[in-house]
Amino acid sequence: MGISIAKPGILTTVQDLGRIGLAASGINRSGVMDRVAVRLLNALLGNEEHSAVLEMHFPAAEIVFEAKTVCVVGGADFSPVLNGRPISNWKVFVANKGDVLKFKGRKLGSWCYLAVSGGFKVPQWHGSSSTNLVAHCGGHEGRALIKGDRIAVHTNRKSAGTIGKSLAHDILPCYSTNPIIRLIESGETRQLSKETLKQMTATTFTVSIEADRMGYRLSGTPIATKKSFELLTSAATFGTVQLLPDGQLVILMADHQTSGGYPRVGAVIEVDLPQLAQASPGNQLTFEFVTVEEAEFAFEKFERDLRILKTAIGGLSS
């Protein structure tokens, strides 16, 4: 039972929601770039939250199914085809033994996910299946997948009832090539002048070519600050917006270092991380500050919706 990799794609890794509790040792969380997509896909299959998926960048992998598998593709739209026939994102399908899944072209987004009933089965490292590419640990042999790799799959009988089901548009993340990304204040936001903050929200930033699992560097009119910052190294998280000495911004992503020393001028709110993660080099984004309360409410709303979805799927599969 499992899949094999006929063509590896540019960066295909096994990931789950990440490895928590080791930041104090300098070991970062890793995990998928688009948590919302993966939580929805696993919920749709009746899987556990932390079930491992394949994360693919474009050009994506070519995957051969070694047994009948209930699965679903989502996140970025890479025009998936099964044995040459187009399939839909966010809709559960059955792949039979020998079926080939390919991705014909990138339509929207940067990270596409294949979730399978039961999740992919790799040795757990510190409680997670995520690949830590810096430490070369976790996932499949601590590295990106290569041609010939075979990944086993756990079994989950609950998924049978979900075949053909798809997610309603209302719960899906709204990916865009020019998203508005909501921020809350972070460590040094209040030390910026009103003019600087105004500039941050009035400027359109372009996602630069330096955008990977560690961070997205943006380019825009350099942000001028009157004061210079001398900060001691301290913790950073997924979504921390750092202001670099040259006036440009970099946003830390899933494989970020656990600590940093640049001013933290904002934090991308959890529910907007998918829109940011799915932005590609050349896409333009703007920022809008919201309160912590608004961020917490937005997060709670998504969690409520997800609970409803899980209950509904539980009803289908029992």
Place this chain on the structure above:
Amino acid sequence: MKHRIFTLSESSATIELGSKIDPDVNRHAIGIAQFLSDHPFPGFIEAVPAYSSVTVLFDLMEVRDVANASAHEFVSARLEEASRMAIYIEPDHTKEIEIPFTVGKECSLDLGVVAAEKGISEQEVIEIFISRPYRVYMLGFLPGFAYMGGVDERISVARKASPRLKVPAGSVAIAGSQAGIYSLPSPGGWQILGRTDVDLFSPTKKVPCLFSPGDTVRFVLK
């Protein structure tokens, strides 16, 4: 300096205790992290001590389920409490670790640069470097990378203007008043004095990293 608490993200908050590398402030930070780990609130994930701050990571939904106020207010109150409770408690489990290292042409890539900049001999740089113990203030940057402080001003130099693309694992390096050892091969800009073959990061061990915040490191020549 009075401490301040801020949201790092909606599911993490930081208490900042000062803006200098100071062993007493760092001891307080480590104490806060330990207090929170020993008395976890619902939704607590991890407390990460740094030089002069502690960041607490939490599950926003679990905290919101128990908090009457916003999650951020609830967690801020826990940080205030931990800060008060931890001030006089010495952190447990700190250890003294000896790090034997080699000096030589192959591995002391920047020893000449440091000696030239400070106008002393290479041998003097090493003698000054090993003459005192170093406190592990925090881990970060790479798995198992310890930020140590207290490098003598006589050998203190800025980091390289342009970082090396690949610093070999085990490189013992300094930057300003900080010392560190590259636990894995990595890009890096610190000035490299020598190399150790002690494993700082052992992925198969239950505790994968050799150093913990609060440890004392003594460098000895091999």
